[in-house]
Amino acid sequence: MHNYLDFEKPIAELEGKIEELRHLTSDGELNIADEVSKLQGKVDKLLRQTYGKLSPWQKTQIARHPDRPHAVHYIETLIEDFTPLAGDRAFAEDRAIVGGLGRFRGSSVVVIGTEKGADTEGRVAHNFGMARPEGYRKAIRLMEMADRFKLPVITLVDTPGAYPGVDAEARGQAEAIARCIETCFSLKVPLVSVIIGEGGSGGAMALASANTVLMLEHAIYSVISPEGCASILWRDGEQSKVAAEALKLTAEDLLKLGIIEAIIAEPLGGAHRSPETMQASVGEAIAGALKGLGALDGGVLRTRRRERFLKIGSAARD
């Protein structure tokens, strides 16, 4: 039933046994229910052990888990009256970035997310969450509209990075990302970002230049993928595990470094094991963040957003 990761083998075996038992017809001899609950207890214990001490590389795999809830799943459950808006008005509609109007807890918002797609067809349609310039330009358009109507902006980040392709370069990938960051820093409305899966490089930064940046417990956020880093700095793609450690890309590390405001806890065994629980927690966290920002004047919001980033990593500046 699940897609198991390499390090989840013992869990997979136990859950396999539970599946088998459930398919047995009770002949009265064996108390199946008892046996199942005993095994389930073992599974939970194993999950707690495994997920209590995940390595950065294991977290990377969970962040990219095929069953992990994506941007559209959060939008489906958290945003009422979601009205997707398409296109950059210049070249194309880029489905790697989804966005539109909707209501969050009763109030109108603009929501923008990088979407990886859930199945093969969806992944191709959404280009695996790798946006082209038109995606970032659509995001700019939506943010500017939010600004005009004084709507808070929520961004959901889950991308391996911006798309590296000839067409993307021809249409100004770098400029589109730069402009998107610039737009984030011009807004006079609250901007809250949640790194829900993979926060990949400039493609993530483009949407995460926010007042509040939240991050899921097993999400990652990095300047480069561990694989890319390993192949460049170690000249050995096999060193991804080591690179993942060195890059300090886990939510825990990033909280310590002052890159994010808070970590949103995931259900035992990762967001994909209980998407509903995860979606509810993300909803709570966004509501909390927006509550704090909602009372602030537009100019103050913009100034604080800029100050937030100017402070990062600066020992001397306050």
Place this chain on the structure above:
Amino acid sequence: MNWLKNIVRPKLKQLVGGQKDIPDNLWQKCPNCAEMNFHRDLENNFQVCPHCGHHLRLSASDRLKMLFDEGEYQSIELMASEIDPLKFRDRRKYTDRLKEAKSKTGLEDALTVAHGRMGGINVVVAALDFSFMGGSMGVAVGEGLISAARLAIVQDAPLIVVPSSGGARMQEGILSLMQMARTTIAVEEVKDAGLPYIVVLTDPTTGGVSASFAMLGDVAIAETGAVIGFAGARVIEQTIREKLPEGFQRAEYLLDHGMVDMVVRRHDLRATLIRVIGLLINTSPAADVLAISASGRGSLEDES
């Protein structure tokens, strides 16, 4: 034997043979046309190959010298930032790489910030030096750009930025990524102050540097032949598994695709900048002259 050092070409040098007092680096092979160029010929030609016009990379100090009036400028001391925030180590320690880069270049980090006059106008210039860890952007570069922006605002001067960088400095992990946001804010401050922000894109301008401050210029000037783009050519080739188009990501390609305002030869760069800045800040000099004349304070000659 100065005569020999100065004009004997390498081939001849080989014929003469055994001249140990002629260091090899006096002659440099052009990476484009493979002709050998004498170092002084390159210096006198702004490091542009006299044979094919190929623009070699320029150090930050040479860049500043060629831009400011009489080559005179004051570089500002940049605030020391946290070194090696992640305690990063790949095959080597990041601190060792830094030490090596410092001793090789004599620089503290990849960015130099200077102010001085250009065509008589006070300007702030921030230039990246590719020879310092590929001009990569970490906390120090980010801090430097913020300082450059603040200096421009204090001096009410245009800011000119000259990137030459492969992108983010991976050894600073997420903190290098954050510089994309921080340098963008620096640019915003300059723009909010109503001051011109001019970018001179030089070889190479890629990755996190191109996707932030480098692509936000009021006017974007690309130097002839410079590689400018977001993703590296190798990464793109691996992704699409086909050969890249001729001239891909070169300055001229960006001009054709509407991504820069102009492509300028290094020899014309200073004059172009002076003209552009003059047009942006000295918006009606003729009107000033008229106002002065009308005020009855005498002729223009008397004014000086």
